[in-house]
Every structure is written in C-alpha cells, then in structure tokens.
Amino acid sequence: MSLKKTYLKNGSQCKVTFNIPGELGEKARQAAVVGEFNGWDSTAAPMKKLKNGAFSLSMSLPVGKNYQFRYLMDDNTWISESQADGYAYCPFGNCENSVLIL
Numbered sequence: 001m002s003l004k005k006t007y008l009k010n011g012s013q014c015k016v017t018f019n020i021p022g023e024l025g026e027k028a029r030q031a032a033v034v035g036e037f038n039g040w041d042s043t044a045a046p047m048k049k050l051k052n053g054a055f056s057l058s059m060s061l062p063v064g065k066n067y068q069f070r071y072l073m074d075d076n077t078w079i080s081e082s083q084a085d086g087y088a089y090c091p092f093g094n095c096e097n098s099v100l101i102l
Helices: none
Strands: 002-007 013-020 031-035 055-062 066-073 077-079 086-089 096-101
Touching: 013 066, 031 055, 055 066
Parallel strands: none
Antiparallel strands: 002 013, 013 055, 031 066, 066 077, 066 096, 086 096
C-alpha cells in the first residue's frame, strides 16, 4: 500500500493519493477510504479499481490536522495502511487505525 502527498502552493490543502496494490485488491470487487475526514462513511470515498487489480483514490484535505482512517474492501474487510504516518488505537476490536499527518 502507499500514500502520496502533494501539498498545494498556498499551503492550505494537500492532495493525498491512497493506493491498495493489485496483489491485495485483485480479488475485491470494491474498496473505499473510510476515516475522520468523511465521518467514517463507507460510501463517501469509493476507490477506483485499476486494470491490474489495484485501487486508487485522490482527495484534497486541509493541512494542519491528523486524520485516522482505514481501507474497507467489499464492505467486510478492514485494512490498515502499511505506510501510514502513525497508528492509533481502534475501539472496535483488535485493530489499529492508520494515521495521516498533514
């Protein structure tokens, strides 16, 4: 998995590209980025499935905040970002939320 950050010239926003590689995504029908930035709404940020089985999504987020998030595949499999800036306790079971620091 990977995160790519591109800060806009005015410094108030950052374009973040979230990626799930093909080897993890090839058997999934759908994936989404779910987190604090979208109210943990599993339908708010669907990812695009690429020909190689990978999933990708870019979104602009305000700078100066930390955001917890996870990936949700096929509405039942939660995945943490292996290249996250950090990790935080998840109150819903034995898991950790990924942390994005902007």
